[in-house]
Amino acid sequence: MVGFARAFWSPDKQEEKALTSHHHVDQLDRIDQLWPWLSDKHSQVLAVQAPHAYHPESFSYGELSELISTAAASFYSLGIRHGEVVALFAENSPRWLIADQGLMRVGAADSVRGASSPVEELNYIIIDSKAKALIIQNAELLNKLSLTNTQMKEFKFILQLEGKSDRESILDWQSFLDAGIGLKAPDPFADRDHKSAEVTTATILYTSGTTGKPKGVPLTHANILHQMKSLACVAYPAVGSPVLSVLPIWHAYERSAEYYFFSCGCTQTYTTIKELKRDLPKIKPVVMATVPRLWEAIQIGFYDAIKALPPHRRWIIKKALSNSAAQRVSWRRTRGLTVEPISPINKLISFIEAVGRWPMHRLASLLLWPKVLEKLCGGQLRFPINGGGAIAPHVDVFFESLGVELLVGYGLTETSPVVSCRRPWRNIRGTSGPPLPKTEFKIVDPETRELRKYRERGLVLVRGPQVMNGYLGKPEETSKVLDRDGWFDTGDLGMLLPDGSLVLTGRAKDTIVLSSGENVEPSPLEEFLVASPLFDQVMMVGQDEKKLGALIVPNVPSILLWANNLGFSFPKDLGGSPGDPFVRKSLSQEINRLLAQRPSSRSEERVIGIALVDAFTIENGLLTQTLKQRRENISARDQFAIADIYSR
Structure with missing residues (x-):
């Protein structure tokens, strides 16, 4: 099985020490x-x-x-x-x-x-x-x-x-x-006792209901006790x-x-x-568990704050941040903490850059970043844990530049939920980390269920003590996702790195299939585009169409400033929804320019047009409580905007 994409928990000394320190939970039934x-x-x-x-x-x-x-x-x-x-x-x-x-x-x-x-x-x-x-x-x-x-x-x-x-x-x-x-x-x-903990229900959670009625997920005491023991890693x-x-x-x-x-x-x-x-600097948390949107909000708060600074101070902070980002990325490449393998010569080049940028980064780490972190999050944040979705690369690098290691995890309601998480001592950006204790992954072909190899994309299956026994009163639904050997079909697409780290690439049911037969994963494109200050939210569309389209929740002030710098004259409200034709054409061109710059960009990852729409929120039913997009609901609300993109 060498070379095939399976991953098992393999503890290192730091994990063993942490688990030993937390041994009192082992005694709980x-x-x-x-x-x-x-x-x-x-x-x-x-x-x-x-x-x-x-x-x-x-x-x-x-x-x-x-x-x-x-x-x-x-x-x-x-x-x-x-x-x-x-x-x-x-x-x-x-x-x-x-x-x-x-x-x-x-x-x-x-x-x-x-x-x-x-x-x-x-x-x-x-x-x-x-x-x-x-x-x-x-x-x-x-x-x-x-x-x-x-x-x-x-x-x-x-x-x-x-x-x-x-x-x-x-x-x-x-x-x-x-x-x-x-x-x-x-x-x-x-x-x-331990044995009865495996069959005694502690709580019944319900899936977010992004499609159809929510399903009841009975989690046992054993399911959740596994989390209480394993998160010490x-x-x-x-x-x-x-x-x-x-x-x-x-x-x-x-x-x-x-x-x-x-x-x-x-x-x-x-x-x-x-x-x-207000509570972040007041409480000064050492640890927080939250979702991507909130880390993004903290980053936006930083940029909003520096806008009010005098120009020379703003210039210094931006230069220092740019240098720290480059230094941290280069140092990570030197250590091989990347999704893609790095050749020895590129490691050497990265090492030289990391050393060259070190003095300025060290100075900023002593004089600037502690003050920034004090205002943003209290200055004590050691364990910032992200779940409920992938973190956008620009947000990840931002916190890394300031010396904060975002620990991105992965899981589902059916898995109690955490199955993997990045570790502070081996934090590979772009991954969701290696498995938790007693947890294993395998990546299979979505159709044939044959094992993929490392770095080959496929369907993510997981097995471990945190996996549910089945949906409440729904044996047929259970049999669709849980096989006799205990492997749970997550419905997510991803790949495994040789060290066991999981890289998520999309959601099987979210894949957009164009009329050409090309499959496009929307999530990575959306995450890439919201890194631009022009867009607050993005949802890609285009199922069975020739080209992709995009529903855009615009950042109106940023777009007007961008247009003014280019000599364009846009309506103050951008023409409402679906938007002024010239505004939409200009933003479509900007989106395609950005997408062309994305690493490993493909020609089919371009939009034929866009439509401006109102925000997706929890209150209007377009986001789940963990701020994931309810794609079917958004498509239903904005069906006329989508039709307008494709001139229907």
């Missing part, structure tokens, strides 16, 4: 068994705070452990038993965490989603998961659900996390806790290290990351997208 240990070892350490929540709260590990026990006693007194499911629809807060862990303590599971999710999805989840009770964020959400009296009576209880309901039948948070005070909580260690923050959490807690990525950070004894602060910019 259930996720909720963590809290007595934390209370015993780190009782006085601040565990969690939510300064922007409806009820601002903060708790030490000792207090949090006690509240979880009280919540478990309350749930048991309300009739919740082992194996039952409770629907939990709310956003990040300590109360969400306490409810989640209290349910696990009684052996129940929660089916989770955000309070801002479409009502149709929430009602579907209640029915699909056969929920015996309901936990909601507030009265407003309960009203939106429009539950019938019959439905409400079928629940063992309805618990409202925020405020008091004007309905007597709805429990408020304090009344709920009061019900458990003085009662004995279920023993977190009784009748629990990527980051190992010290007890009390500040963590800033901005992603929805009910999402697989944030969920597993939070459990892991708690297992390290970190102090987690819940923030919001609105408060993130």
Whole structure:
């Protein structure tokens, strides 16, 4: 099998040391068994705070452990038993965490989603998961659900996390806790072992629903405990290290990351997208887990800030940044930390350039970049973890220039979710890193399922302890993605490097097939184009057409400035949507000019035309909660703009 694209976890000394330091998680048979240990070892350490929540709260590990026990006693007194499911629809807060862990303590599971999710999805989840009770964020959400009296009576209880309901039948948070005070909580260690952890459901997550109805993904305690053990290979923050959490807690990525950070004894602060910019320098996080769009926002914030500087200072910072970027890239090439192999002569050339640029880079690293990082993210960020999508190369290089190692991971809801991640000591840009412990990959031909060779593109299959046992009540759907040997079909296209690092190249179902038969992966083109200040968002189109097209969410001020520099006269609103014809023609030419500069550019990767459209957001249903594009929804909303591109 030498030369064929398979990858297995192979630990180095640093990983072995990190895993050994985190050995207490090996003793756990259930996720909720963590809290007595934390209370015993780190009782006085601040565990969690939510300064922007409806009820601002903060708790030490000792207090949090006690509240979880009280919540478990309350749930048991309300009739919740082992194996039952409770629907939990709310956003990040300590109360969400306490409810989640209290349910696990009684052996129940929660089916989770955000309070801002479409009502149709929430009602579907209640029915699909056969929920015996309901936990909601507030009265407003309960009203939106429009539950019938019959439905409400079928629940063992309805618990409202925020405020008091004007309905007597709805429990408020304090009344709920009061019900458990003085009662004995279920023993977190009784009748629990490693073997049963593999078949005991901890939670039911639902796929993002980018196509069709969301599918229920029951994840077991063993699935998630694997994450809590294995992520020590990527980051190992010290007890009390500040963590800033901005992603929805009910999402697989944030969920597993939070459990892991708690297992390290970190102090987690819940923030919001609105408060993130202010909280970064205030909280000074050591570790963060977030998505590409937020790293991009931090980079944009940097460039917006330097626009306000005097010209000479702006020139110095831009020159220093350009030099640091070139120095870091050259040094990486010297060490062979690249997707493409580097010849000895090119390594030597890169080494000479890296050495030549070192003095200026070192000076900037001492005098400039610490101040920049202090303002951008507090200056302490050691473990910035990116998931939920590929990071754009220009964003990756930006942070690398400042001395921040973005650790890009990869996974899916069905894999709990992390299956691979770049390591701080071997950070190959353009990859999603090598596998996590006990995890393996193989790359196969999408049609024949024959193994590909290293650096050959194919379908990514993964196997490991974090892979789900199957979709909830959907055996046929399960059989499509999970074979008898435990290999899960991710639906993603990629290739493996000889060191086991995974390179993702696209999504099988997102591939655009032109009428010529040429296959085009849209994601790399979109990521490349949004590096331009002219475009806020881009979605490529062109299925069954002769040429590609592009839906563009324009950065209007940047485009007007660009046009003015070229001597063009554009309407101030660019002609609305789909846009002024001359504006569209000019931007199409600029896009094709940019795409021609892309490494390994192909002739079919050019656009015949574009259309300007409104932004893709979570609120309008065009982005998932992790800011991935819902392509079918976008295509439906902008169908007339797409038709206009192709003169239909």
